[in-house]
Amino acid sequence: MLIDTHSHLFEEEFDADRHEVVERAERAGVERIVLPAIERSSNERLFEMCREYPHLAVPLMGLHPTSINENPDWREELHEVERWLTTPPAGVERFYGVGEIGLDLYWSRDFLSEQEEALRAQLDMALRFNLPVAIHTREAWSEMIGVVSDYRTRGLRGVFHAFAGDLDTYRTLREMGDFKFGVGGVVTYKKSGVAEVVREIPLEDILLETDSPYLTPVPYRGKRNESSYVSLVCAEVARIKGVEPDVVAAQTTLNAKQLFGLK
Numbered sequence: 364m365l366i367d368t369h370s371h372l373f374e375e376e377f378d379a380d381r382h383e384v385v386e387r388a389e390r391a392g393v394e395r396i397v398l399p400a401i402e403r404s405s406n407e408r409l410f411e412m413c414r415e416y417p418h419l420a421v422p423l424m425g426l427h428p429t430s431i432n433e434n435p436d437w438r439e440e441l442h443e444v445e446r447w448l449t450t451p452p453a454g455v456e457r458f459y460g461v462g463e464i465g466l467d468l469y470w471s472r473d474f475l476s477e478q479e480e481a482l483r484a485q486l487d488m489a490l491r492f493n494l495p496v497a498i499h500t501r502e503a504w505s506e507m508i509g510v511v512s513d514y515r516t517r518g519l520r521g522v523f524h525a526f527a528g529d530l531d532t533y534r535t536l537r538e539m540g541d542f543k544f545g546v547g548g549v550v551t552y553k554k555s556g557v558a559e560v561v562r563e564i565p566l567e568d569i570l571l572e573t574d575s576p577y578l579t580p581v582p583y584r585g586k587r588n589e590s591s592y593v594s595l596v597c598a599e600v601a602r603i604k605g606v607e608p609d610v611v612a613a614q615t616t617l618n619a620k621q622l623f624g625l626k
């Protein structure tokens with residue numbers, strides 16, 4: 364069995380065939396799909412997917428860093444995140460973590476202080492609600508290390524999703540908290556350098572993910588990603604580590620269940 368620990372199947376890219384996508388995932392052995400929130404405008408779609416597939420969906424609640432850029436209402440949206448964590452919407456039992464949160468300086472560096480304020484506020488929420496975090500980091504590893512180091516002794520736990528940092532970054536972050544590192548389709552891209560880092564990270568620290576509809580693994584690179592392809596990520600991690608895919612599936616599924624508190 365597999366768990367896709369990061370997927371946005373609630374996005375409109377899947378409106379035409381979401382049911383088939385979910386069926387393919389289940390046939391590929393995916394037993395749970397973690398759905399990180401992005402922003403207010405897509406939250407209702409996330410809730411609807413949880414109502415439709417309660418046995419499969421593992422919803423997170425948070426405000427994505429790129430949704431803070433040029434958004435005059437981001438502080439209001441942050442309050443809304445807290446309200447949903449306190450009182451989930453009708454038909455949604457609970458949220459299993461705070462995400463997707465983080466820092467993204469790829470598009471612009473102009474909103475770093477706002478992104479950092481939102482990140483710290485949501486890390487605080489995670490501690491207050493005793494939930495893990497799902498952290499997005501793009502072109503901001505040194506800034507991320509700076510923020511997370513302030514939480515070093517506070518019992519933060521979570522996943523650095525789509526981890527693309529180097530081995531030093533992995534080691535630095537790993538000693539700052541109970542962190543896992545999300546591996547997705549990028550591990551199949553030859554020039555990414557992710558495979559070399561994954562080789563050195565113990566399986567106990569790895570979660571598998573797709574980040575659907577983005578970051579599609581080879582041989583489907585360039586097309587829409589979907590949760591069934593997490594089996595391709597599993598196979599590639601197994602190849603890199605020289606073990607059977609079953610071993611990778613079992614350990615990473617256990618890791619995900621422990622982190623998100625799944626049965």
Ligand SMILES: [Zn+2]
Nearest residue numbers: 369399463574
């Ligand atoms: Zn994401």
